Amino acid sequence: MARNQDFLIPFLDDIYLGMDIQTLKERVFGRKKGKPIRAFQQSLLDTLLPQLSVPHEKLLKEKALLPAALFDKPYEKYFMEIGYGAGEHLAYRTEEHPTFGYxxxxxxxxxxxxxxKHIKDRTTYNLRLHNGDALSVLKALQDNSLDGIYILNPDPWPKRRHFDRRMVNKNNMEIFVRVLKPDGFLMMTTDVADLADWMGKHAEAHPQLVEATNPKNRAQMPENWRETRYEAWGKSEGRTQVYMVFTKKT
Ligand SMILES: C[S@@+](CC[C@H](N)C(=O)[O-])C[C@H]1O[C@@H](n2cnc3c(N)ncnc32)[C@H](O)[C@@H]1O
Structure with a gap:
């Protein structure tokens, strides 16, 4: 994926709920200006996205939202994916587990x-989307409300002075753990060695988390895993993908 530093401003007002542009630039890592959106994709954004979007008003109150309140029927479990990219993993999971809400x-x-585009032909949707900052959703969620969180290949922010912009940092780790149910999991992957180390250390340092994967062999691909294009690209360039799963103590 190209990593330019241009930003597409017009659609931001709705999404960032008043966040100023400088703060926004500090939050996101490159690539905000994508290829022009084709007419067909735009029509999906205009018609399907509003049906699936997390309503703005549900995000206004902190720690008040239960995932079940976003869906039209109850699900057995609820999961969240932070920074789903082109959505391959989310499309796969929602199809694999129709009784879970995502x-x-x-x-x-x-x-x-x-x-x-991946999901347009489905007849039902066990999926809700926020085209915006994942932290807005996480902050709105009640304590102990998710069965699992996926953070797959988060932006690496390689410069030391930008490390605190990484999605996994001390403050956000507190939020992830707060919203996870006991026994709920936090799955993190990356092919950036330094980021793998960073994410592993942050999770290990949290007193309520325990690693479910083997810390000595995090390169072991989980069973039934479906690679995203981003992951396949990293491997084709010779990088090692690591997969870490931590669970919240009961
Ligand atoms: C390197 S890409 C990986 C995409 C996908 N997870 C994958 O593995 O293919 C990281 C993604 O995180 C998104 N992202 C970064 N910060 C975010 C935030 N605060 N909220 C939601 N998404 C975010 C970026 O826009 C980008 O698409």
């Missing part, structure tokens, strides 16, 4: 358009 958050509008 919430996805992604800033990149082209990514959301790509996800909608």
């Amino acid at each position: 919430i996805g958050a992604e800033i990149f509008l082209n990514g959301t358009a790509a996800l909608l």
Whole structure:
């Protein structure tokens, strides 16, 4: 994926709920200006996305939202994917587990358009989307409300002075753990060695988390895993993908 530093401003007002542009630029890593959205994808954004979007008013109150309140029927379990990119993993999971409800958050509008293309022919949707900052959703969620969180290949922010912008940081780790149910999991993947180390250390340092994967062999691909294009691209360039799963203590 190209990593330019241009930003597409017009669609931001709705998404960032008043966040100023400088703060926004500090939050997101490159690639906000994607390829022009094709007419077909735009029509999905205009018609399907509003049906699946997390309503704005549900995000206004902190720690008040139960995932079940976003869906028209109850599900057995609820999961969230942070930064779903083109949505391949989310499309796969929602199909694999029709009795589970999923919430996805992604800033990149082209990514959301790509996800909608994957799922456009479904008749029901066990999926809700926030085309915006995942933290807005996480902050709105009640304590102990998710069965699992996926953070797959988060932006690496390689410069030391930008490390605190990484999705996995001390503050956000508190939020992830707060919203997870006891026994709920946090799955993190990356092919950036330094980021793998960073994410592993942050999770290990949290007193309520325990690693479910083998810390000595995080390169072991989980069973039934479906690679995203981003992951396949990293492997084709010779990078090692790591997969870490931590669970919240009961
Ligand atoms: C490197 S890409 C990986 C995409 C996907 N998870 C995959 O593995 O193919 C990281 C994604 O996280 C998204 N992202 C970054 N910060 C985010 C935030 N605060 N909320 C939601 N998405 C975010 C980016 O827009 C980008 O699409």
